[in-house]
Amino acid sequence: MSPRQESETKRGEAEATPRALVVFTPSGRRGRVARGTSVLDAARRLGVDLDSVCGGRGICGRCQVTVSEGEHAKHGIMCTGAALTPPTPTEEAYAADRGLAEGRRLGCTALVGEDVVIDVPQESQVYRQVVRKEADARSIAVDPVVRLYFVEVEPPQLASPRSDLARLLDALEREWDLHELSIDPVALRNLQHDLRAEPAWSVTVAVHDGSTITAIWPEFHDAAYGIAFDVGSTTVAGHLCDLHTGNVLASAGEMNPQIRFGEDLMSRVSYVMLNAGSEKELTRVVRGCVAKLTAELCREAGVERTDVLELTFVGNPVMHHLLLGIDPTELGGAPFALALDTGLRLHASELGLPVNPGARAYVLPCIAGHVGADTAGVILAEAPHLSDEVTLVVDVGTNAEIVLGNRERLLAASSPTGPAFEGAQISSGQRAAPGAIERVRIDPETLESRVRVIGCDAWSDEPGFADVRVTGICGSGIVEAIAELHLAGVIATDGTIDGSLAGRSGRIVRDGRTYAYVLQAGEPELRVTQNDVRQIQLAKGALHAGCMLLMERYGIDRVPRIRLAGAFGTHIDPVHALVLGLVPDCEPEHVTSAGNAAGTGARIALVDRSARTEIEEVVRRVEKVETAVEPRFQEHFVNAMAIPHDVDPYLRLGAQVALPRRWTATVTTDRAARRRRAAERRAS
């Protein structure tokens, strides 16, 4: 007798028996059911969220519960371990086969004997929360858009010529209460084979969005995965997740192969503009990269590619358009019109990806011509729209995307920072890759420097550093170097390298008509030149101006909380960012890294169906600010060039925006005081 029959027989017998009180925790739902009712049935009747894929056959083990023994005065129950019937052979077989923790019961085979308080652990709930490791991060709800259902289908009979599909739909309606399902033509193809594979007439189906059968497997099948992709101009990254637990099983990144058509976004758009039809080639290579990553992630996680049922994508507007096969030419010039600014649902096969042929893809919405689906991902991950506190979220790349606001109101803009923060247009600059200097400390007395390099945990004056090959300076390295040089008095407020110090230190050298600081002598020699400082000034001026513009629009003069997203935001030291004036003034402890927020947003949209409507709704109401048409932006920009940011622009904003307190208190032009503070910081 199958566990299902077992349970049904018992249920039948139970109809005449007296009823028992069942209380479920943590939901608190309670009610009386006939003794002999299975815990799973009781949960369903009382509307308690108790998971199951096999539909009560003791196979999947998703419906595990615990009896909450002891006195429950509130419910008037004295609950013992015997409140449920003893473990059945099915349960023992499951425990022997797959293991069952002490005290755990399978809700589908354990029957209610007496009044009982039953605890449904987090992992037995269909809807659950995954708490993220990062502090400050929102926890992720797991409620995937695709779910698996195991069913037993009636075999066909000559006398009753109903189709295999019709009988499958009957079973799904009978066992799972799923109505009016349609089926993807690709899932139809193997339906008949799958239904007849031994042991015949039982299959697991994937149902997308409660409406469409997208995949079928013979017998019980309990594996459903998804991949969240962040398609960046430089790197394409993917995270393979278990759609049941929401956990990331593998992550991988690849260089975006479009780089051969242009280092940055605009050069790729130019390439498309100059070479008719070349957008097809750019689409082909980026999809190829996503396909390669898909295969790699599946291999790494030991997952069948046909078990990948769902994909999500974020990316800046140009990557978004090229991924979808849309010519990005319009994004290359004013008025920077997006083709679409809504989320897009499509078949993974339309993107040519090697996953289940019924898999679906969801592309998050772009916000504006320069504010892409990656920023939508950042919003989803950082959730400023769910908070009372106003947050400034900054994602720095070739453009900086800036989001400001709270649940009341949200503003977004893009600031043209240029590629300096990514190490480009810097004399010794390079990408953030092994060999790149990412941390810099400069002694204000000796003007000597210590550095740390990507790929090595030791500082250059520590023993572990020997034999490390230093190849260049990455974005965070150049920002720290300039901030430290400023703190050491080498770089003045206006950005000039003080040539008079050349006598005091051999590190300050003449460099044409200006001066430079030698960060590393020898091969290769790495310098911070006057032009490097100018490039960073331009970049940080643009970023700061964008932030100021949004703050002005929002009507606040100070942000309580700043989140730095993206690779640069992860590597940059918040204090150096503040010293240099990259972001508006804020308590340093409230300036934190958000990690790869865009990718996290893609992951949230992957595992939580409701996040998709949530972000679409948020994107619709975000106030889009176009910096290019804001006269105030130019003004803020010019005023934000100085290092540190001089107090003038604050004063000029007038009454509405008062002078920030901390700025005057902590940033002075007194070099000695600044050196002192830096020394203190290092000592602490």
Next chain:
Amino acid sequence: MSPRQESETKRGEAEATPRALVVFTPSGRRGRVARGTSVLDAARRLGVDLDSVCGGRGICGRCQVTVSEGEHAKHGIMCTGAALTPPTPTEEAYAADRGLAEGRRLGCTALVGEDVVIDVPQESQVYRQVVRKEADARSIAVDPVVRLYFVEVEPPQLASPRSDLARLLDALEREWDLHELSIDPVALRNLQHDLRAEPAWSVTVAVHDGSTITAIWPEFHDAAYGIAFDVGSTTVAGHLCDLHTGNVLASAGEMNPQIRFGEDLMSRVSYVMLNAGSEKELTRVVRGCVAKLTAELCREAGVERTDVLELTFVGNPVMHHLLLGIDPTELGGAPFALALDTGLRLHASELGLPVNPGARAYVLPCIAGHVGADTAGVILAEAPHLSDEVTLVVDVGTNAEIVLGNRERLLAASSPTGPAFEGAQISSGQRAAPGAIERVRIDPETLESRVRVIGCDAWSDEPGFADVRVTGICGSGIVEAIAELHLAGVIATDGTIDGSLAGRSGRIVRDGRTYAYVLQAGEPELRVTQNDVRQIQLAKGALHAGCMLLMERYGIDRVPRIRLAGAFGTHIDPVHALVLGLVPDCEPEHVTSAGNAAGTGARIALVDRSARTEIEEVVRRVEKVETAVEPRFQEHFVNAMAIPHDVDPYLRLGAQVALPRRWTATVTTDRAARRRRAAERRAS
């Protein structure tokens, strides 16, 4: 000033002016509108069905109306030609450019001046009826699932970063009241180019099912076509239709290239069973054939392939499954389980067809393991389910599909007639192709024959017949030959060829242990052998038995009306069919050909969206009768072998089913009487 602006200005002025009574015919809808309202706007306000693609810009000419001059006592109106404002420059330009019949006005530019009665001709209605040429045929409603809408879209503005799609959707909502549209990713790809093609910011979109944009064209575009396909085992036929008028612009057929895998259905299924994976090859070749026909039809009709937006398909279950890429193995043996028995909506691209990339396909539902989507098409075309009168519809091929019933109740079955009716397994048999004998007359006195051959309108004893090469006998030819031989007394009731007549005519010759009738002497010699008669007896026995089984189930002993569908049904002479007992007894004038009803059904589903839900609903409630499990079928079969059908089976049905009147009255075993009747018929 554009006609739209013209009209809007006038409308603005009109608000303060007095109102006029407008009566629309033939709908009879009436109401008062401000003088100066355009006829199109008045129609929309009063809920009158008046077509328009350009949205009132005087471009499409779809909204043509006529003023119904004279006294309309019923409405209290004395209507003159001046009831509408005089023709506008836009109307004159339209008339000069595309022509406008006397008295016709463009409803979008003609404004209401006085009380007026306006006639909306059939062709200006969105929903219209196409009357079919065939008598007895239902007229076809034209209401395609895809419609075109012309719109003017706001250009993008730097300060307001809404996407092109968002502004397009705004325009569709504003001008056409279309809400919550989604867009097919393939239509998105060229959206930005199309919007900017000169003259920029006006496009025509195709909206599928009122919900999804599937295609976009720059500027005004007024061409939307569809193709209805009938995928037969032998022939694949397609009809290209104008989705606006419902008219067939081109028809073409191709041999089904699957023939190289097996002459008939079952040999193809066997091929698939014996060669793992070969179903993919069969799918590939049949789709290739459909693709080739598509290109051919477009060429013939002078239609752009990208203007083909909709496709429909009918076919027997095996063709249906193979077209969809479903292994037909299950259809090769009991219990003959279909993969699906519902209609299927898919993208034409999933079938690899060279049409608009956003085109959709609709595959009509199969009914049972041997009763396919072709029969669903026959039902749609013949519409027994809409009639009070009970109709028997028979579609003869290798299997005969039989449908019986009326609006109350509908039954369907398939009878295994074998391929004899298609000329196979007949000694001199061949397909219905040029050179095949399709008509036979035998003189009961001389036993000499006259024949008519496909490809020549003359009989063999007429002058025009010289030089016609006769190659064989097709299905309708062999049926007529046997019926005529029976009427001439050469073939007895039990099917035996009477060898004693060999002395009377040289046409009766010895053929091994039996006799044969020489239909054509010379090269090639064409005979009707004893075995040929047996094959036709088996086939007609099966067909008759199937009909009897359904009649018995339905509880009637006589059908008032018989429709013969398909190629065989078109060529067969109803009287011969009755003489031979192919179908149950019926008044000969009520036995008529239904033509290619399956193809017509595909055409109806193509041009009329509601026909799809209609046929799905009908197919769900059809009572499916499986002849193989009906003991009564064997009994009917054995009893139906005789020529003509002896009266025994009727008697044996007992009280419930009385002996049909006509049978006893007109069919006798008296050869003389029979010859007399045949002579009378020929003379009349």
